[in-house]
Amino acid sequence: MSAASPVMHPESESLGRGERIAVNFYVVSGLVVFVLMMLLGLVMRMAQGTWLDVGPVLFYQIMTAHGAGMVGAASIAASAVMWFFLRKYVRLRLAPFVANLVLFVLGAVAILAATFIGQYAGAWTFLYPLPVHSMGLWSTDAAALFMLGYLLIGVGFLLFYLDAMLAVVRRYGNLGRALGLQWLFGGEVDRAHPPAVVAATMVIITNSLGILAGAVVLVMCLINAYFPSVALNALLAKNLIYFFGHVFINETIYMSVIAVYELLPRFTGRPWSVSRPFLWGWAASTVMVLIVYPHHLLMDYVMPHWMLVMGQVISYASGLPVFVVTAYGALTNIHRSGIRWDMPARLVILSMFGWAAGIVPAILDGMISVNKVMHNTQWVPGHFHFYLLLGVLPMILAFMYHLSGSRSGARESAGDRVAFFVYLAGGLGFVLAFLAAGHASVPRRFAVHLPEWMPYDRAGSVGAMLLIVTMLVFTARIVAGLLKAPGDGAAAHAVR
Amino acid sequence: MLQDQVWLATLAGIGAIALGFLYAIARARSPGDGQQVQKRAYAVRRWWFFALLLGGIGATWASLDPFPLPLQYGPDEAPQVVRVVGHQWSWQLSGNRFTAGVPVEFLVTSDDVNHGFAIYGPDGRIVTQTQAMPGYTNRLIRTFSQPGRYRVLCLAYCGVAHHGMAAEFEIVAAEERSRS
Ligand code: HEM
Ligand SMILES: [Cu+2]
Numbered sequence: 001m002s003a004a005s006p007v008m009h010p011e012s013e014s015l016g017r018g019e020r021i022a023v024n025f026y027v028v029s030g031l032v033v034f035v036l037m038m039l040l041g042l043v044m045r046m047a048q049g050t051w052l053d054v055g056p057v058l059f060y061q062i063m064t065a066h067g068a069g070m071v072g073a074a075s076i077a078a079s080a081v082m083w084f085f086l087r088k089y090v091r092l093r094l095a096p097f098v099a100n101l102v103l104f105v106l107g108a109v110a111i112l113a114a115t116f117i118g119q120y121a122g123a124w125t126f127l128y129p130l131p132v133h134s135m136g137l138w139s140t141d142a143a144a145l146f147m148l149g150y151l152l153i154g155v156g157f158l159l160f161y162l163d164a165m166l167a168v169v170r171r172y173g174n175l176g177r178a179l180g181l182q183w184l185f186g187g188e189v190d191r192a193h194p195p196a197v198v199a200a201t202m203v204i205i206t207n208s209l210g211i212l213a214g215a216v217v218l219v220m221c222l223i224n225a226y227f228p229s230v231a232l233n234a235l236l237a238k239n240l241i242y243f244f245g246h247v248f249i250n251e252t253i254y255m256s257v258i259a260v261y262e263l264l265p266r267f268t269g270r271p272w273s274v275s276r277p278f279l280w281g282w283a284a285s286t287v288m289v290l291i292v293y294p295h296h297l298l299m300d301y302v303m304p305h306w307m308l309v310m311g312q313v314i315s316y317a318s319g320l321p322v323f324v325v326t327a328y329g330a331l332t333n334i335h336r337s338g339i340r341w342d343m344p345a346r347l348v349i350l351s352m353f354g355w356a357a358g359i360v361p362a363i364l365d366g367m368i369s370v371n372k373v374m375h376n377t378q379w380v381p382g383h384f385h386f387y388l389l390l391g392v393l394p395m396i397l398a399f400m401y402h403l404s405g406s407r408s409g410a411r412e413s414a415g416d417r418v419a420f421f422v423y424l425a426g427g428l429g430f431v432l433a434f435l436a437a438g439h440a441s442v443p444r445r446f447a448v449h450l451p452e453w454m455p456y457d458r459a460g461s462v463g464a465m466l467l468i469v470t471m472l473v474f475t476a477r478i479v480a481g482l483l484k485a486p487g488d489g490a491a492a493h494a495v496r
Numbered sequence: 497m498l499q500d501q502v503w504l505a506t507l508a509g510i511g512a513i514a515l516g517f518l519y520a521i522a523r524a525r526s527p528g529d530g531q532q533v534q535k536r537a538y539a540v541r542r543w544w545f546f547a548l549l550l551g552g553i554g555a556t557w558a559s560l561d562p563f564p565l566p567l568q569y570g571p572d573e574a575p576q577v578v579r580v581v582g583h584q585w586s587w588q589l590s591g592n593r594f595t596a597g598v599p600v601e602f603l604v605t606s607d608d609v610n611h612g613f614a615i616y617g618p619d620g621r622i623v624t625q626t627q628a629m630p631g632y633t634n635r636l637i638r639t640f641s642q643p644g645r646y647r648v649l650c651l652a653y654c655g656v657a658h659h660g661m662a663a664e665f666e667i668v669a670a671e672e673r674s675r676s
Contacts, residue, residue, distance in 0.1 A: 130609045270530045299627045301634040316552050331520040332537040336528030353517050360509035369564040373622045376651040439503040441622040446659040
């Protein structure tokens with residue numbers, strides 16, 4: 001690699017046999033879980049609108065499985081994105097990558113068994129002391145199995161990040177240099193320093209901390225489950241859980257966005273190089289993602305008020321790098337570029353819109369005064385589905401289309417194009433129905449809705465149906481491409 | 497109503513972002529000089545970055561002064577005090593008739609798991625809320641101006657009958673109260 005010119009397609013992306021099989025399994029398991037969990041989501045939305053008859057017991061089991069399953073699937077698919085691109089710059093080992101998937105599958109089985117066989121319905125946030133206080137609806141063993149599933153998944157991710165951390169340090173000397181901290185205040189920024197490395201390093205640092213906090217509180221809860229005299233402090237548990245939960249779900253975005261930096265230049269012919277604002281954005285995000293979580297506790301008035309103020313201020317500040325560096329950077333990259341539209345490019349641009357736009361309702365809800373009337377209404381699933389469904393998922397799908405297209409050499413078909421626009425329409429309808437319901441004070445996490453809330457539920461259900469149909473099209477196209485005989489790995493570069 | 501302002505601000509924000517995207521997409525196909533585009537884009541960026549920064553500082557200040565949450569320590573202050581305890585799955589309120597125009601102090605806690613104490617106004621919209629957490633008491637102070645029936649719903653998932661956990665109280669006008 002020369003340091004002189006900006007690097008667009010630094011090294012071959014071809015995969016060895018073992019690597020190819022591993023990535024295929026990641027892609028297929030990610031897609032399968034996404035589709036299944038979307039169906040569960042549709043069932044919930046239709047149940048709220050009384051288009052389906054689902055009792056509350058089953059509803060809350062489904063809600064628990066959907067939350068945990070989606071967060072897990074997004075993380076596992078996002079880690080495939082990170083692995084695929086990062087391995088071009090540092091030497092990643094295959095074993096930890098495979099171990100991560102194996103532990104994920106084991107964890108997912110434990111979680112599904114705990115919810116649908118053990119009837120655990122304590123929600124994906126397992127907020128103490130609900131898991132051990134079910135009023136007889138599920139057993140302590142079921143709650144423990146659920147938490148054990150989380151621990152398995154957490155260990156897998158830690159192995160994967162540990163390997164990535166060692167590889168980054170081996171190549172760049174330390175994590176700070178990989179983040180580009182040496183260029184924050186001066187010096188000439190090495191334009192060949194890969195954005196993928198910056199993003200991946202941020203994730204390695206922050207998500208390891210998030211998962212460790214999660215592991216601590218899970219072990220505390222497990223001990224308490226079997227030795228109830230070891231009581232926990234509910235507020236401390238809530239702080240740890242939301243620290244972990246916030247970091248873990250947000251890292252799905254920070255891992256997946258690597259696909260944006262890597263793929264978009266191939267369609268516009270313009271490199272996406274690091275710059276000082278870019279590095280500042282990522283350095284700031286590294287700190288902010290760790291300290292923003294009190295915005296989940298704004299209604300816990302007993303929290304130290306300075307922490308709540310920090311939650312509000314950092315919520316707003318966290319949006320700035322997204323708008324200023326990444327979304328605007330993407331628009332600058334395509335503006336008058338003579339772009340050649342293809343599925344990965346379309347999905348990348350959609351993801352930039354979904355991320356940036358979804359932040360708007362999130363930031364507003366992060367204000368204490370607004371939170372008083374919006375907290376735990378459907379405003380919340382409204383904003384997080386916005387940047388998950390229209391942000392993270394398109395990033396992941398862009399990567400998958402790229403992977404499958406580079407192997408089969410296929411370009412987008414008319415069917416792909418139609419599916420893309422239907423996905424956009426269904427997704428917007430689905431998230432706006434949530435936001436409108438939040439505006440009307442409809443609570444989230446309610447199995448049973450008042451009649452006056454049902455129009456939102458039904459509009460959301462229609463949006464969800466469109467999403468699922470198009471997701472099936474995407475899945476079929478991607479998997480068909482992957483099953484084709486492996487072509488020239490460098491075909492990806494020939495795309496342009 | 498605050499909800500309406502937030503809703504409009506959200507639609508406006510999303511709309512503005514969508515317009516920015518549509519503008520760039522509409523001009524994406526025609527090729528131009530990349531260096532030139534980048535230079536101009538970065539020059540523009542400096543300005544709206546500062547605008548966002550200044551706007552953010554202003555909004556932060558305006559929304560935190562006066563501080564939107566009551567002080568959590570010290571003796572009871574409001575003329576009307578009510579103790580609230582959440583249980584799986586019911587609310588226990590030490591009173592259910594309060595006078596309009598006079599502050600009510602809710603001291604909210606829980607007996608078992610976390611609950612969310614949310615007050616819905618006569619129009620079916622949330623007026624305010626706080627959490628009900630075991631081992632802690634959150635102090636919520638509110639002056640109701642509009643007489644009528646208010647509903648309490650639980651907004652923190654607390655198990656299988658969470659959606660059924662409701663209670664009611666009444667706000668009566670001051671003159672009516674003194675007559676009865
Ligand atoms: C067709 C797609 C989807 C549908 C129909 C759907 C539907 C739903 C519904 C109905 C809820 C419960 C809302 C409520 O609280 O009233 C929900 C919650 C949730 N969804 Fe989705 N969803 C979809 C996609 C996704 C995706 C892609 C993700 C993540 C990547 C996701 C993550 C979550 C999470 C974390 C929750 C919170 C669960 C909880 O409150 O415990 N969903 N979804
Ligand atoms: Cu509840």
